[in-house]
Amino acid sequence: xxxxxxxxxxxxxxxxxxxxxxxxxxxxxxxxxxxxxxxxxxxxxxxxxxxxxxxxxxxxxxxxxxxxxxxxxxxxxxxxxxxxxxxxxxxxxxxxxxxxxxxxxxxxxxxxxxxx
Numbered sequence: 001x002x003x004x005x006x007x008x009x010x011x012x013x014x015x016x017x018x019x020x021x022x023x024x025x026x027x028x029x030x031x032x033x034x035x036x037x038x039x040x041x042x043x044x045x046x047x048x049x050x051x052x053x054x055x056x057x058x059x060x061x062x063x064x065x066x067x068x069x070x071x072x073x074x075x076x077x078x079x080x081x082x083x084x085x086x087x088x089x090x091x092x093x094x095x096x097x098x099x100x101x102x103x104x105x106x107x108x109x110x111x112x113x114x115x116x
């Protein structure tokens with residue numbers, strides 16, 4: 001969760017699907033704070049936490065959040081499309097490395113806003 005002046009401006013979580021796979025859940029950025037890098041910061045923090053838990057792959061299955069998809073493409077997630085019965089499926093997936101880049105607390109709160 002990201003706060004500015006005690007106001008929640010962004011959030012995100014993941015759900016562990018197996019010992020090595022997690023799925024992004026509830027990733028949101030308040031409309032007044034979108035397009036400022038908060039989504040990437042939250043995504044980086046989730047990846048860092050997942051990596052510490054020995055999760056090797058992280059994916060997202062949300063289909064209607066185009067801003068999240070844009071953020072995932074910028075942070076090197078790969079698009080995967082497939083079919084399940086008659087449903088068309090689109091996933092974004094990223095393989096995490098043990099040396100995943102860390103985002104410092106200083107980067108998260110520079111004058112209350114992340115830098116792009």
